[in-house]
Amino acid sequence: MEKILNLITAEMKKAFARCGYEESYAKVVLSNRPDLCEYQCNGAMAAAKAYKKKPIDIAGQVVESLRAARDEGGAAMFSEVQAVMPGFINLRLAGGFLAGYLNGMQREGKLGLEEPGHGETIIVDYGGANVAKPLHVGHLRSAVIGESIKRMGNFLGYHMVGDVHLGDWGLQMGLIIEELRSRKPELPYFDEGYQGEYPSEPPFTIGELEEIYPAASIKAKGDEAFKERAQTATFKLQNGYGPYIAIWRHIMAVSLADLKKNYDSLDVHFDLWKGESDAQPYIPWLIEDLQQKGLAYESQGALVVDVARDSDAKEFPPCIIRKSDGAALYATSDLGTILEREKLYAPAKYIYITDKRQELHFTQVFRVAKKAGYVKEDTPMVHIGFGTMNGKDGKPFKTRDGGTMRLECLIGDINEAVYGRIRENRTMPDEEAAQTAKTVGLAALKYGDLSNQAAKDYIFDLERFSSFEGNTGPYILYTIVRIKSILAKCKEASGQAKEARILAAEGGTEKGLMLELSKYNDALLNAFAEAAPHKVCQYVYDLANAFNGFYRDNKILAQEDKALQASWIRLITLTKDVLATCIHVLGFEAPDQM
DSSP states (O other): OOOHHHHHHHHHHHHHHHTTOOGGGOOEEEOSOTTTOSEEEOHHHHHHHHHTSOHHHHHHHHHHHHHHGGGGTGGGGEEEEEEETTTEEEEEEOHHHHHHHHHHHHHSGGGGOOOOOTTOEEEEEOOOOBTTSOOBGGGHHHHHHHHHHHHHHHHTTOEEEEEOOBBOSSHHHHHHHHHHHHHOTTSGGGOTTOOSOOOSSOSSOHHHHHHHHHHHHHHHHHOHHHHHHHHHHHHHHHTTOHHHHHHHHHHHHHHHHHHHHHHHHTTOOOSBOOBGGGGGGGHHHHHHHHHHTTOEEEETTEEEEOOOOTTOSSOOOOEEEEOTTSOBOHHHHHHHHHHHHHHHTOOSEEEEEEEGGGHHHHHHHHHHHHHTTSSOTTSOEEEEEEOOEEOTTSSBOOOTTSSOOBHHHHHHHHHHHHHHHHHHHOOOOHHHHHHHHHHHHHHHHHHHHHTSOTTSOEEOOHHHHTOSSSSSHHHHHHHHHHHHHHHHHTHHHHHHHTTOOOOOOOSHHHHHHHHHHHTHHHHHHHHHHTTOHHHHHHHHHHHHHHHHHHHHHOOTTTOOOHHHHHHHHHHHHHHHHHHHHHHHHHTOOOOSOO
């Protein structure tokens, strides 16, 4: 279905054209004064200068044209059109037109959502976890923002390919290898004379591995010899040394099983589990190609590519492709990954989601990729840089003793808080309450994050996020559960309502709910176009509020007018379906009761 804003704008264009004005002035926007009107056109203000007329005179002509066209059916979408000083055109939609639009939504697949994707492939690079290390709160934002953007894109008809892009090839591998050598020197990986096959079982558990890496990292800071051995081990691994490749495979197997378990608990799922190691086969060719094209040159022993442009408002340093000691960097790995993605997927767009402090890095990488011709100049490459999740003290979120909190602990804390609220407010068996708490807790966590603009830092407030009131995930779920409960109570009437239509409403909270529902198409399309899940959150919050206002003012179950009751049932069923669709693309679902 066409977006309702487009339908209104099309009608305004006809009116401007009938009056002899350019259609481009007929832009319509949502009113920021809903007490005065529902939509507004300010085109007369801009047209006044071009046509040397007073804005109010142009607005008056357009309004008269709309009124005159009423009998022809075109302007039947408006119940009220008004020219207001100094030249605004205020619009209210006719109840019949609005009801017809909502009935169309119910008939259409995906509730009438436009699908602009047409199968185009978009790569979404999110997650970015390091193997051999547990997920912590710092991994939350990338995971939930990326998952939501991927789901939105899939829903809009794009072929979204989500890649976790693991950190699996850097110095941490050499550190683990050397620390393992110091702890278990008898292992065959460290016996240069060993000729047999290496064990199929890993020489460590996930718990041991997660303890080995930080211990090695601390040791490297105070023991230069150990650090040098770790660097040598990393170099040997990256050059295909068999025993270390065998250890690396054990690290990957153990880490991936744990990472998948933790991401599953967030309902975050990747199409690809690739890492920096997958880019390595492309790097020798990459470096040679950049040199042959005259893009890469020596600077203080390093190999760099200039990325600065004359139009830049700030300075952009060269992108370092190879350090003076011959080692590749993150930029090299990311460029190698782009080469692989172009070869395998030839995506129409790239979206990377990381901490906003990596903005310079990705600007450099994107510019090198296009300068070298690896990616077409018109292919969008977008970096979404997110802010920090902070504690109530305004500093990065920590455990009570000041350590970095594991993500599974954070999830456990919010589930416990929600479980307590469920037990306080409802009589529900313990097992069911615990399962419901997981569902609601995930909504609290994800909505608490996604409702904030990605680039901004935000305060993680456990008490507020788990509240069943206010702009929270549990409030949205509670609204959906309330609608489910109403529909269950009027099951007989609901069956009759399946053949009914939503009837016109000319005002009050009923029309307010209908207006919010009509914005669904716009809300999802705009949110994806701007890669902004927080706009979906704002929409579902406004829609939930509109429903609760309608529910407060209208006694659905007690309504004696069966035609009107059937219309209301259809209306709240559509509300439930829109809310459920929106929270699905945000990455969580609603329980049947709370």
